[in-house]
Structure formats: structure tokens, C-alpha cells
Amino acid sequence: MSLLIATISFYLVVAATVVGAVIAVAARNIFHNVLGLALSLIGVAGLFLYLNSPFVALMQILIYVGAITIAICFAIMLSQPLYLPAPPRNPLKIQGAAFGAGLVFIFLGLLTRQTLWTPAAERVHDWSITTIGHYLLTQYVVIFELISLLLLVAMLGAIVTARGGRGGA
Amino acid sequence: MPAFNQLNTYLYLAVILFCLGLYGVLSRRNLIAVLISVELMLNAASINFMAFNRFLAPHPAVGQIAALFIMAVAAAEAAIALSIIVALYRKLKSINIEQANELRG
Structure with missing residues (x-):
């Protein structure tokens, strides 16, 4: 049930x-x-x-x-x-986009179907938040710090770009 | 085995999401719609990481950390893209990507 x-x-x-x-x-x-x-x-x-x-x-x-x-x-x-009325769609562009996306879809679908996925030989089954936090501050601490730096730089860049760009008001 | 306990279900779902996002990127002209489609593609990548994490990986924290990293990168990307959209609209009075062609030779 x-x-x-x-x-x-x-x-x-x-x-x-x-x-x-x-x-x-x-x-x-x-x-x-x-x-x-x-x-x-x-x-x-x-x-x-x-x-x-x-x-x-x-x-x-x-x-x-x-x-x-x-x-x-x-x-x-x-x-x-x-x-405002939306501009008319270009049917040729729609068809081209559908064709390209369809090709990628077929390729990825076949790839998924044909591959033989084998699990790792030894697996740990510990999905808890404690483990993630532990790993984020020990083995993957560089990734953690990199995320902080990336967010800081993105924030500054967004402010500068939205305020009128280089040399602007 | 139920469908939600098989790796292939999640992988096919991610392929569908990725290709819908790719179709959106190729066919839409509104810059915000393109951004939305890119978010769909990033989510497909996250689903893949989480599925491999659940079914194959030697340690189950690796894929979750990769998914968290993707989320942070997506947030940064959205902030930058939205500020670019605002700046572009102020300059061109339009966010149609076919009109942003000032650098055309």
C-alpha cells in the first residue's frame, strides 16, 4: 500500500x-x-x-x-x-531549434540506454546532513570557500553592471 | 523494482529536461526566456549528479555537494544575467536578443 x-x-x-x-x-x-x-x-x-x-x-x-x-x-x-504585443515567431527558427534539440535528445537517450552503469565496489550509505556538513568543512573546504568568493564577485559585478556599466553614472 | 528506485528513470528525465531547455535556448528570442531555459538545463545536470550519487557513487556526499555547487553557480549566473538584462533594456529599450547586434561587422 x-x-x-x-x-x-x-x-x-x-x-x-x-x-x-x-x-x-x-x-x-x-x-x-x-x-x-x-x-x-x-x-x-x-x-x-x-x-x-x-x-x-x-x-x-x-x-x-x-x-x-x-x-x-x-x-x-x-x-x-x-x-506590448509579442513579435511574430519565425517558423523556420522554431523548426531548426526543434530539430537540433531532437538530435541531442536521441543521442543522449541512446547513450543512456546503451551504457552499462556499474555501482562502485564499496559504498557507504550515509546520506545524513551531518555527513555533508562534515565533508564541506574538511575534504571539500576549497569548494565551500570558492562558492563564497564566487557569490561575492557576482554580487559586486551585478551591482556595477546594473548601475550603468563602466564609467557610467 | 519500482520506477523510483531505478537509475535509468532519473537519467531519462534529466535528458528530457535538458533537451527542453536546449530547445528553449535555441528558439526563444526574449533574453529572460533564454535565462529560464538555461536554468532548466542546469537542473537536468543536478538531477544527474544526484542520481549517480544515489545509485553508483562510493560516497553519498559527493554528488550532493556537486548539486549544491551548481545551485550557487546558478544563483550567481542569474544575478549577473538579470543585471545585464536591466542594463541592456536601458540601452536598447528592448530585450530581444536579435536587436542586440551593435558589434556586428
Whole structure:
């Protein structure tokens, strides 16, 4: 019974991810795109739950849905007004994009199907937050510091760019 | 074995997400829509890392740290891209990428 519930909710999560992604890519209204992206990101967070990692799922909702989506909403409000009519789509470009993406899809799908994935010989089954925190401050401390530096530089760069660029007001 | 306990399910899902994102990057002209599509592609990469972490990796913290790193890079990328969008709109009064061609020879 619990297996049935888990399977059904897994398919719900998968449907949210894929439908959200389709809305994010295909809808004409840019605001619908952002909403679709949020739906898809919540679906991906659900997938992370199924992959035994509640911490990364929480971070996914906090950072992506909570911060990045809202930042994109601000960019929409600060740029093009929504009432302007959208320019007509170029059917040739749409077809070319669909063709290229389809080719990559076939290639990656075949690659996934043909590869024989073998698990590592010795595996540890410790998915707890404590372990992640321990590793972030011992073995992967350089990555941790690099993330901080990257975010600082990105913040400064965003301020400088948005205030009018080099030499601007 | 249920579908959510198999590696291939997650890998195919990531392929679908990645290709939808690629289609969006290639077909859309609105700069914000391109940014949204890039976020989808980054998420596909995260799903792959987490799936390999769950089913194959010798130590289960590695993939989670890689996914966290991707999130931080995506946040930085979004901040920079949004400030570029604001600056571009101020200069061109449009965020259609086909009009941003001042450097064309």
C-alpha cells in the first residue's frame, strides 16, 4: 500500500517537472514561463526527496524557487512592459531549434540506454546532513570557500553592471 | 523494482529536461526566456549528479555537494544575467536578443 502511494506520488512529481518545463519553454507570456519554471523546480525538489536527500531538496526550494524565480520576476518588472504585443515567431527558427534539440535528445537517450552503469565496489550509505556538513568543512573546504568568493564577485559585478556599466553614472 | 528506485528513470528525465531547455535556448528570442531555459538545463545536470550519487557513487556526499555547487553557480549566473538584462533594456529599450547586434561587422 505504501509502495502504491509512493509510486503514484512519484509520477505526480515527474508530471509536475515535465509539464512545468514545457510551460517554461513553450508559453508565449513571459510570466507564464516563470510560473512554469517554478513548478518544474518544485518537481525537481521532489525528485531529490526520492533520491534520499531532503537537505538538497530543501536548498532547491529555498534557492531556486525562493530566490532565483523572484529575481527573474523583478527583471521582468524592470524591463519590457507585458502589454506590448509579442513579435511574430519565425517558423523556420522554431523548426531548426526543434530539430537540433531532437538530435541531442536521441543521442543522449541512446547513450543512456546503451551504457552499462556499474555501482562502485564499496559504498557507504550515509546520506545524513551531518555527513555533508562534515565533508564541506574538511575534504571539500576549497569548494565551500570558492562558492563564497564566487557569490561575492557576482554580487559586486551585478551591482556595477546594473548601475550603468563602466564609467557610467 | 519500482520506477523510483531505478537509475535509468532519473537519467531519462534529466535528458528530457535538458533537451527542453536546449530547445528553449535555441528558439526563444526574449533574453529572460533564454535565462529560464538555461536554468532548466542546469537542473537536468543536478538531477544527474544526484542520481549517480544515489545509485553508483562510493560516497553519498559527493554528488550532493556537486548539486549544491551548481545551485550557487546558478544563483550567481542569474544575478549577473538579470543585471545585464536591466542594463541592456536601458540601452536598447528592448530585450530581444536579435536587436542586440551593435558589434556586428
